[in-house]
Amino acid sequence: MTSTRTDPSTNPSTSAAGVVVVGGGQAGFSVVSALRSAGYDGPVTVFADEPHLPYQRPPLSKKAHTDRDGVRVDLVPESFYRERDIGLRLGDAVTAIDTAARTATTGQGLRVPYDHLVLATGARNRPLPVPGAELAGVHGLRSLDDALAIGRALTTARDVVVVGGGFIGLELARVAVAGGARVTVVELADRLLSRAVSPQLQEHLRERHERSGVRILTGTAVHAIEGTDRVRQVVTDRGPLPADLVVYGVGAAPRDELARAAGLAVDDGVIVDEQLRSITDPRVCAVGDCARHPHPHAEGLVRLESVQNAADQGALVGRRIAGSPSPYASLPWFWSDQGDVKLQIAGLRANTDEVRVAPGDSPERLAAYAFRDDRLVAVETLNWPAEHLAARRLLERRTPVSAADLAGSTLGALARARRAAEVRT
Amino acid sequence: MPIVIFELPDGTQRKVSAAPGTVLMQAAVSNGVEGIVAECGGNASCATCHVYVDDRHTARVGPPNDVEDEMLDFTAAERRPTSRLSCQIGLSDELDGLIVHVPEEQV
Numbered sequence: 001m002t003s004t005r006t007d008p009s010t011n012p013s014t015s016a017a018g019v020v021v022v023g024g025g026q027a028g029f030s031v032v033s034a035l036r037s038a039g040y041d042g043p044v045t046v047f048a049d050e051p052h053l054p055y056q057r058p059p060l061s062k063k064a065h066t067d068r069d070g071v072r073v074d075l076v077p078e079s080f081y082r083e084r085d086i087g088l089r090l091g092d093a094v095t096a097i098d099t100a101a102r103t104a105t106t107g108q109g110l111r112v113p114y115d116h117l118v119l120a121t122g123a124r125n126r127p128l129p130v131p132g133a134e135l136a137g138v139h140g141l142r143s144l145d146d147a148l149a150i151g152r153a154l155t156t157a158r159d160v161v162v163v164g165g166g167f168i169g170l171e172l173a174r175v176a177v178a179g180g181a182r183v184t185v186v187e188l189a190d191r192l193l194s195r196a197v198s199p200q201l202q203e204h205l206r207e208r209h210e211r212s213g214v215r216i217l218t219g220t221a222v223h224a225i226e227g228t229d230r231v232r233q234v235v236t237d238r239g240p241l242p243a244d245l246v247v248y249g250v251g252a253a254p255r256d257e258l259a260r261a262a263g264l265a266v267d268d269g270v271i272v273d274e275q276l277r278s279i280t281d282p283r284v285c286a287v288g289d290c291a292r293h294p295h296p297h298a299e300g301l302v303r304l305e306s307v308q309n310a311a312d313q314g315a316l317v318g319r320r321i322a323g324s325p326s327p328y329a330s331l332p333w334f335w336s337d338q339g340d341v342k343l344q345i346a347g348l349r350a351n352t353d354e355v356r357v358a359p360g361d362s363p364e365r366l367a368a369y370a371f372r373d374d375r376l377v378a379v380e381t382l383n384w385p386a387e388h389l390a391a392r393r394l395l396e397r398r399t400p401v402s403a404a405d406l407a408g409s410t411l412g413a414l415a416r417a418r419r420a421a422e423v424r425t
Numbered sequence: 426m427p428i429v430i431f432e433l434p435d436g437t438q439r440k441v442s443a444a445p446g447t448v449l450m451q452a453a454v455s456n457g458v459e460g461i462v463a464e465c466g467g468n469a470s471c472a473t474c475h476v477y478v479d480d481r482h483t484a485r486v487g488p489p490n491d492v493e494d495e496m497l498d499f500t501a502a503e504r505r506p507t508s509r510l511s512c513q514i515g516l517s518d519e520l521d522g523l524i525v526h527v528p529e530e531q532v
């Protein structure tokens with residue numbers, strides 16, 4: 001190192017301005033929680049457009065919620081923020097950033113200075129691009145308010161159409177069928193979860209969902225949603241489907257327009273470096289669903305939509321601002337509970353060239369191991385959390401595992417053997 | 426309401442009251458107890474809410490279930506005979522006064 005200048009984005013000395021976090025989801029919460037745990041004592045404020053305390057999003061699609069009191073989803077109680085002197089501005093979104101003046105402006109007209117600004121704005125649902133999508137009884141599912149509205153609708157709905165056979169759609173379909181509704185999933189692609197999991201698991205999942213009573217129409221387009229005051233039917237190229245509730249989940253897009261308007265580099269997400277700093281301005285960083293970043297497990301830049309990514313990136317940025325910088329390298333992992341199916345994914349399966357599927361020790365268990373150049377890079381499991389955890393341990397440590405290593409064995413057995421060997425040496 | 430005590434790696438104790446019908450992990454998270462990460466929100470999916478039940482209380486708490494037992498082989502901190510996932514410990518008045526020890530690492 002020839003430079004003696006302090007990197008401003010890792011300087012723990014605090015001025016009066018402190019840290020402004022834009023967004024009150026999992027990523028934003030993780031930033032402020034990590035800042036205080038790491039000893040940062042400057043001002044910390046979270047600005048959130050929703051009126052709710054930061055909450056967990058995963059349960060929203062996995063069970064039916066009918067009232068706020070029945071939904072225990074707050075990440076931590078309000079006292080957590082108070083005790084740590086974390087400012088919460090709920091229902092007051094940041095609407096503009098001036099990176100030269102280092103100020104953020106909010107919808108309620110506040111102008112707030114910052115030393116560090118963290119964009120944790122998340123993603124928004126892609127709209128359903130068909131006529132009638134605005135009818136009453138048609139819902140996207142992202143926020144707590146969405147989940148409450150769907151939960152209330154499910155108490156009376158008889159015919160539920162789920163548009164999109166992705167994670168959210170399949171989770172919600174199982175909730176609805178368990179509640180006694182007739183449920184049809186309409187998916188444009190020829191397979192469920194076509195981009196997310198290996199083809200062998202797609203078929204297996206389809207069987208499991210059909211056995212539970214969910215009707216699945218793949219390779220099917222939705223042309224319109226019809227009704228007078230509220231939804232009555234969904235018009236597809238296999239004919240009309242009666243519906244008194246429609247839930248769609250057809251992908252999400254990063255909320256990166258604030259960064260774009262501020263002149264920061266954006267390309268389907270805020271472009272950041274390995275420490276999650278904007279490549280345009282190191283005083284601004286982005287975490288979670290809205291960040292596009294380099295990752296040692298990926299080729300090129302990736303944008304990941306998961307709780308793990310939001311939590312780990314938020315914590316990394318919190319620690320960096322408090323004075324402990326490190327590059328982002330957490331192993332990506334993901335889970336989805338779809339009725340009696342617990343799907344878990346460890347690693348990134350893009351650009352893999354071989355997938356081996358192995359049954360577990362009981363009929364409902366299955367694992368798919370994905371290899372790139374005969375090296376294990378991702379593992380998908382059904383109802384087999386121990387194998388998922390073994391995969392995480394091995395992939396995190398970058399232990400090379402070839403297809404031959406796995407022949408007739410499981411990662412759990414490999415990991416146990418390896419741990420035993422470590423203990424002996 | 427049962428009172429449960431989390432002893433942190435540095436020896437400090439966090440005493441929290443928990444609503445019956447909830448699980449030990451939720452009692453920790455609701456009260457901001459450091460070291461109980463609970464990445465998966467309590468679905469027995471991640472093994473980041475690992476605790477060591479105090480030796481005096483293991484009989485009251487009981488053994489892990491089958492899935493939990495397998496998962497405990499892959500916790501970040503070492504597995505011990507008293508290891509449990511706190512999301513799988515349902516709280517009732519019988520567990521009033523329970524002491525658990527929070528491990529050094531969870532992820």
